Amino acid sequence: MSDRTISQEVAPDLSVVSVSKTYEGGKCALSEVTFEAEAGSFVVLLGPSGSGKSTLLRCIAGLERVSSGSISFSKRTVSSSTLHVKSEDRQLSMVFQDYALWPHMTALENVAFALRRRGLGKSERNASAASMLERMGLGHLASRYPQELSGGEQQRVALARALVAxxxxxxxxxPLSNLDADLRERLRVEISTLTREVGATALYITHDQSEAFALADYVGVLESGRLVQFDRPERLYLFPKTPFVARFTGLAGDLPGVVASTDERKHIAVTQVGPHSFKASYSETLAVGDKVRMLIRAKAALMVPSSEHDVDGFGQSLFGSVTDVAFRGIGYEHVVEIFDGHRLEGIFSGERYGRGTKVKVELDPEGCILFAE
Structure with a gap:
């Protein structure tokens, strides 16, 4: 490709300040959302259906008007309550869940179409489009129409179209929610690699925690239209600000307890959970006697046979019985029933423990997180 063919827009900083969106009838889709993304960073918005992540993306794209607040690209305001820059003037590309390819155009023509506003001749547009399709492994399908392609092939054409300019x-x-697991993983790697290769600032929405953590430099978690936490994936996982964030990013169990003692210097509390006492981490202010929930990460649980007393574990144990087991390729995930009908889920082991097996589960205090009731 010539330099003229692949000329790149400058990756912008993205600033979202107190953005709210209310529809007719008073339905609030977004409430006071604020975050900043550095130029060239990859940000993932994570949340369940109805959390507002699609609405926020559409506001940033210029497909929706904000009710209040502002959105800026490198200090250039593109959205506010009084200003709305059209989507086509925001110098961005978008990859949709349903591909959004032109049905009357071939794969090559769909990708080349993204270069029309660059002022390139047809031969240059086609050469660039063909090169990008080759990069996607679709060069041999350039003359096919969308209806002649599989879902994965259509999504790669859509990705090529977004990247070519x-x-x-x-x-x-x-973009990956309609694809099977194996293709999702392969395209996730392509999206991560190619987006960073072109140096673009990226904003990606998903409800899949593992997908978010694999892609992101930063993750924002949305709940009912509010951004409840925005942080690097590892900090968000280790230090969730709310029970919702902890639950949505993956738990093995959720047990009720009462604080017996606290160590404010180490942010570790001893908590009475049923007939057991456990050490667990906390970030908010807790006092002796407070009712809490102890949220347990799956990776904080080490499972061994109940007869094995000299396990090199974490020094705090639960005893239970395996009620379900599932093979996960590199090992097994177990469901363990403990006391009073409570259970732990997704407990991994390289060894298979059959249903009904009595086991001991050792809990790491750093993976047990306390929140006030």
Whole structure:
């Protein structure tokens, strides 16, 4: 490709300040959402259906008007209550969940179409499009129409179309949700690699925690239209600010307890949970006697046979019985029933423990997180 063919928009900083969106009838889709993304960073918005992540993406894309607040690209305001820059003037590309390919155009024509506003001749547009399709492993399918392609092939054409113009900002609207698990993983790697290769700022929405953590430089978690936490994936996992964030990013168990003592210097509390006492971490202010929930990460649980007393574990144990087991390729995930009908889920082991097996589960205090009731 010539330099002229692949000329790239400058990746912008993205600033979202106190953005709210209310529809007719008073339905609030977004409430005071604020975050900033550095130029060239990859941000993932994570949340369940109805959390507002798609609405926020559409506001950033210019497909929706904000009710209040502002959105800026490198200090250039593109959305506010009094200003709305059209989507086509925001110098961005978007990859949709349903591909959004032109049905009357071939794969090559769909990708080349993204270069029309660049002022390139047809031969240059086609050469760039063909090169990007080759990169996607679709060069041999360039003359096919969307209806002649599989879902995965259509999504790769859509990705090629978004990337070919080397946009400054790329938006992804759950682009992998319609694909099977193996293809999802392969395309996830392609999206991560190619987006970073072109140096674009990326905003990606999903409801899949593992997908979010695999892709993101930063993750924002949305709940009912509010951004409840925005942080690097590892900090968000280790230090969730709310029970919702902890639950949505993966738990093995959720047990009620009462605080017996606290160590404010180490942010560790001893908690009475049923007939057991456990050490667990906390970040909010807790006092002796407070009712709490102890949220347990799956990776904080080490499972061994109940007869094995000299396990090199974490020094705090639960005894239970395996009620379910599932093979996960590199090992097994177990469901363990403990006391009073409570259970732990997704407990991993390289060894298979059959249903009914009595086991001991050792809990790491750093993976047990306390929140006030």
């Amino acid at each position: 080397r946009p400054g900002l790329m938006l992804f609207d759950e």
